[in-house]
Amino acid sequence: QKEVEQNSGPLSVPEGAIASLNCTYSDRVSQSFFWYRQYSGKSPELIMSIYSNGDKEDGRFTAQLNKASQYVSLLIRDSQPSDSATYLCAVDLSGGYNKLIFGAGTRLAVHP
């Protein structure tokens, strides 16, 4: 079993819809969780971080964390074609030593 798992996609949503991206992880002691966006041929860029159970909102993005279920998700409201990218889930599985393990990413395609 991989330590951080994501559905590879592609996840295709119409413009204006909500895109829901999911991630599961293997270690119950994980404390820090991140979502990165990566456009084709570019480097990953941080879009959200979450540390506590529940929801965290930032503009059109909402991260959701459920530590009991070892599950973290990212919701993108009012999806735009410019949101089309690969979204990487990253988890600190090193017990707080700031060493991130990345999922393989979910490719999101937002069509007009």
Next chain:
Amino acid sequence: NAGVTQTPKFQVLKTGQSMTLQCAQDMNHNSMYWYRQDPGMGLRLIYYSASEGTTDKGEVPNGYNVSRLNKREFSLRLESAAPSQTSVYFCASSEHRDYGYTFGSGTRLTVV
């Protein structure tokens, strides 16, 4: 505002050749990392440096060496390149475990 600078951006090596990938950050971050990214496998940690003067192995260290030259610079060396090392290499730095990573623009390496 350079952030994390990687050189070179592209490189083609012949099997058995050696090379050093350079990385420098100007954000005064303590931690620095080298990842490789292959299709379908996400980002995998090669080596990391939690602070100046320290380095440690990640998930896939075989065939690589690193040097943390000072707080700003963290280099990755391939002593005898192999086709299996064809990949995109990303350097990253981090201020604190709660803040995520800042990535460089990447080095696309092909070993023939």
